[in-house]
Amino acid sequence: MPPVVSSGDAPVVHEHTAGVRYGPALTLLASLFFMWGFITVINNTLLPHLRSVFELSYTQTTLIESVWFIAYFVASIPSAKLIERIGYQKSLVTGLLVMAVGALGMMLAASIPSYGVTLVMLFVIASGITLLQVAANPYVAVVGKPETASSRLNLVQALNSAGTMLAPLFGAYLILGRSKGGTATAGTVLTEAERMADAQSVILPYALVAAVLVVLAIVIAKFPLPAMGSAGSRLAKEQRKGLSLWNHRNLVLGIPAIFIYLIAEIGVANLFVNFVSQPDIANLTHEQAGKYLTFLWGGMMVGRFVGSAVMQRFDAGKVLALFSVGAFVVMMITVVSTGPVAMWSLILVGLFHSIMFPTIFTLGIKGLGPLTEEGSGLLVMAIAGGALVVVQGWIADNYGLQTSFLLTAACELYVLFYALWGSKVTNAAPEPVAE
Known part of the structure; x- marks a missing residue:
């Protein structure tokens, strides 16, 4: 097949x-x-x-x-x-x-x-x-x-x-x-x-x-x-019998990893303009701050090319761990600093976020075999985690916009946990084979 x-x-x-x-x-x-x-x-x-x-x-x-x-x-x-x-x-x-x-x-x-x-x-x-x-x-x-x-x-x-x-x-x-x-x-x-x-x-x-x-x-x-x-739909359906998605740690912990990562990515992007336009950060108009968003997303594009090349030689989990540490560091710099340093550290997180979604997704479905499509569906639905960006909005209202990026930093730590331990494949399922 x-x-x-x-x-x-x-x-x-x-x-x-x-x-x-x-x-x-x-x-x-x-x-x-x-x-x-x-x-x-x-x-x-x-x-x-x-x-x-x-x-x-x-x-x-x-x-x-x-x-x-x-x-x-x-x-x-x-x-x-x-x-x-x-x-x-x-x-x-x-x-x-x-x-x-x-x-x-x-x-x-x-x-x-x-x-x-x-x-x-x-x-x-x-x-x-x-x-x-x-x-x-x-x-x-x-x-x-x-x-x-x-x-x-x-x-x-x-x-x-x-x-x-x-x-x-x-x-x-x-x-x-x-x-x-x-x-x-x-x-x-x-x-x-x-x-x-x-x-x-x-x-x-x-x-x-x-x-x-x-x-x-x-x-x-x-x-x-x-x-x-x-062709092959019936065969895949037969092979799924007796198998459970919940026996695969990399998927079970990968679903919240996607969910939590989306909180971080969307929170940074949505509050970027308001943050860098503040007088003690970059003191820009919203129009000027909006243009700097191009650097944030441009960093994600560059990071995907770089990450793809690096992962041809190094383990994807280790690369993900390195990028999550980098993301945590620049987010903490954003929280404790002011002026251009705070602005550029927030821009730099785009580079470290770049590989997170596709790498978590790939690690999450690894070893699922005939259960791959169901696992993929659950990971796609986990994109809804971006909806919880409202939590960061609540933190910004009650404790300050800059303080709210501590939530982003906490999200990076879960990605690090997943990269080092949660992504390890357990109970690898047999791949579909032709009759």
């Missing part, structure tokens, strides 16, 4: 057909990874904007991102069932159109303006991204030769990082740069009229996003994407 690649929704089989050109399909699919990375990180500049427009507390501000990540938990299983019903290509189109509807809804929320409608529309956009995640990952794995699947996945992940790196510039210019609150110094109090005018700055960027999403949906709907194989 050909090797199975899974994304947590259904077993997928590599089927390489001679004479089929996969390059155009891979390029098109890579654009999806770019877009969902781009749209996700727009939130990092959107949040300080909404905090100013609606005069939100840090708790209310981070609740916006919590709603975003709750969508991963709520929409992942329905997404898998939708794919089973209508197929992968139609699901990709559906995901893009759902995102476009949410983007148009953000224009409505800005016109009213309404905090509640904003929450609903961001949930809609995130649900569309969840559907894309569930459908696109296995597609990338099979559009080409099986032996180059890893190379293809690394390529599209790099483009996802490129999207996250460029999004802060887009948000800084078109959202923060076109608003009074975004260009004012920290502590400036806006009038009611200024806040209502600022709300309108969201309309143009989300109109552009909606237009791009609709065009992509049309292109994918008309594009002759290669068919995906489905």
